[in-house]
Amino acid sequence: MESFDVIVVGAGAAGMLAAGRAASRKLSTLLLEKNRLAGKKLLITGKGRCNLTNDCDVEEFLRSVRTNSRFLYSALSRFSPKDVMDFFEALPLPLKVERGRRVFPVSDRASDVVEKLSSWTRRQGVLTRTETVKELWLEDGDLCGVILADGRRIAAKSVIIATGGVSYPLTGSTGDGYRFAAQAGHTLIPAQPSLVPIVTKEDYCRKMQGLSLKNVTVRVVDPKKKKPVYEELGEMLFTHFGVSGPLILSASSHMDAGRIADYRITVDFKPALDEEKLDARLLRDFEKYKNKDFMNSLSDLLPRKAIPVIVKESGIDAETKVHQVTREQRRALVSLIKHFPLTPAALRPIEEAIVTSGGVKVSEVNPKTMESKLTPGLFFAGEVLDVDAYTGGYNLQIAFSTGFLAGESVLQD
Numbered sequence: 001m002e003s004f005d006v007i008v009v010g011a012g013a014a015g016m017l018a019a020g021r022a023a024s025r026k027l028s029t030l031l032l033e034k035n036r037l038a039g040k041k042l043l044i045t046g047k048g049r050c051n052l053t054n055d056c057d058v059e060e061f062l063r064s065v066r067t068n069s070r071f072l073y074s075a076l077s078r079f080s081p082k083d084v085m086d087f088f089e090a091l092p093l094p095l096k097v098e099r100g101r102r103v104f105p106v107s108d109r110a111s112d113v114v115e116k117l118s119s120w121t122r123r124q125g126v127l128t129r130t131e132t133v134k135e136l137w138l139e140d141g142d143l144c145g146v147i148l149a150d151g152r153r154i155a156a157k158s159v160i161i162a163t164g165g166v167s168y169p170l171t172g173s174t175g176d177g178y179r180f181a182a183q184a185g186h187t188l189i190p191a192q193p194s195l196v197p198i199v200t201k202e203d204y205c206r207k208m209q210g211l212s213l214k215n216v217t218v219r220v221v222d223p224k225k226k227k228p229v230y231e232e233l234g235e236m237l238f239t240h241f242g243v244s245g246p247l248i249l250s251a252s253s254h255m256d257a258g259r260i261a262d263y264r265i266t267v268d269f270k271p272a273l274d275e276e277k278l279d280a281r282l283l284r285d286f287e288k289y290k291n292k293d294f295m296n297s298l299s300d301l302l303p304r305k306a307i308p309v310i311v312k313e314s315g316i317d318a319e320t321k322v323h324q325v326t327r328e329q330r331r332a333l334v335s336l337i338k339h340f341p342l343t344p345a346a347l348r349p350i351e352e353a354i355v356t357s358g359g360v361k362v363s364e365v366n367p368k369t370m371e372s373k374l375t376p377g378l379f380f381a382g383e384v385l386d387v388d389a390y391t392g393g394y395n396l397q398i399a400f401s402t403g404f405l406a407g408e409s410v411l412q413d
Contacts, residue, residue, distance in 0.1 A: 014382025021407025
C-alpha cells in the first residue's frame with residue numbers, strides 16, 4: 001500500500017498552492033485531481049484572463065470579503081496579495097494591474113497561470129495523479145488517508161481538501177469536499193450562488209444582448225432599507241436573460257435570493273454628469289441634430305444598441321423632430337438615462353455562479369492552520385470553506401492564501 005505524508009484532493013488554485021508548499025517542506029506529497037488536467041476552473045476565470053488577486057493591503061481586502069472575513073486574517077497575513085504577486089513574478093509570470101486594482105498576467109492568458117503553477121508543483125516534488133477520491137479513510141474517527149473510486153486505499157498522515165464548491169460543475173466542482181467534510185462530522189452551511197448573473201423581467205435586456213457598458217453605476221435598492229444595499233461604478237453586460245458582468249455579479253451578493261423580486265436595480269448610463277449637466281449636454285446634441293428625427297439624435301451620447309430601447313422607454317415618438325421635443329420630455333429622458341430601471345426576477349442557477357457561498361462551517365476549522373478542530377490531520381482550503389468575496393480577484397486570493405497556509409501548517413513539529 002502506498003503511503004504519503006500529505007494527500008491534497010483537488011488541483012485547483014488552493015490545491016496546487018497547498019501541495020507545492022507542503023512538498024517544499026520536504027514532505028512526500030500526492031496531489032489527486034479527478035480531471036485529466038489541473039486547474040480547469042482557473043482556465044475560465046476572468047474571462048480566460050485569470051484575475052489572480054487584488055493589489056490592496058490585508059485590511060482593505062477583508063472589507064471586500066462577504067462571509068466570515070475575520071477567519072481569513074491569519075491566512076491573508078501569511079500569504080498576502082503582495083506575496084501572491086511576488087510569488088507569480090518569481091515563477092516567472094509577469095503581471096499587470098488594471099482598473100479596480102485587478103491583477104492579471106501580462107499575457108492575458110489563464111493557461112499561463114495554470115502552466116506555471118503546475119511546473120512549480122513539479123519542481124517542489126509534488127506527485128500529481130488523475131484519480132477520483134470516493135471518501136476519506138477513517139478508522140475509529142482517526143484519519144488514515146483516502147479511498148479511491150476503485151476501492152484502493154492510499155495512506156497519509158494528513159489530507160488537505162481543496163475541491164471547490166458547486167459552481168461550474170463541468171470543471172469538477174461538484175461538491176465532493178462537502179461529502180468528505182460531512183463524513184468527518186463537520187457542519188455544512190448550505191451552498192448558495194454568490195457572484196451570479198441576474199434574470200430580469202424586462203424584455204429590453206434581450207434586445208440589448210451583447211451590449212457591454214463601461215463606467216456606468218449600478219444601484220440596488222431594497223425597499224425595506226433606507227439606503228441602497230449596493231452602489232458601484234464599473235462594467236456590466238446585457239444578456240438574453242437579463243444582466244451580467246462585474247457590477248451585476250457583485251450586486252447579486254447583496255441580494256437575498258428568497259425575495260429577489262423585492263429589489264429594484266437602476267443603471268446610470270452617465271454617472272460623470274449630474275442631471276443638470278446631462279440636460280445641457282442633450283440641449284447641445286439636440287441643437288446639432290435639430291432637423292433630425294429623435295431616433296437619430298442620440299448617437300453621440302449612447303451606445304447604438306441602447307438607443308432603440310431608450311427611445312421606446314422615453315415615451316417620445318421615434319419620428320418626432322428633435323426641435324419638437326418638449327422641455328418636460330427632455331427632462332424625463334434625462335431621468336431615464338440616469339435611472340434606467342431593471343426588475344430582478346431571479347438569480348441564475350448556482351451552477352453559473354462564479355463562486356458559492358456556504359460550505360464547511362469555519363468555527364470548526366482552526367483559522368491559524370486550516371486544520372479541522374474535529375478530525376486531526378484533516379485540512380481545508382479554498383471555496384470548500386464558508387468564505388466568499390466580491391469580484392475583483394478576491395476569491396482567487398482566498399484560495400491561494402488558505403491553500404498556502406494549509407500546506408505550511410500540515411505536519412508541523
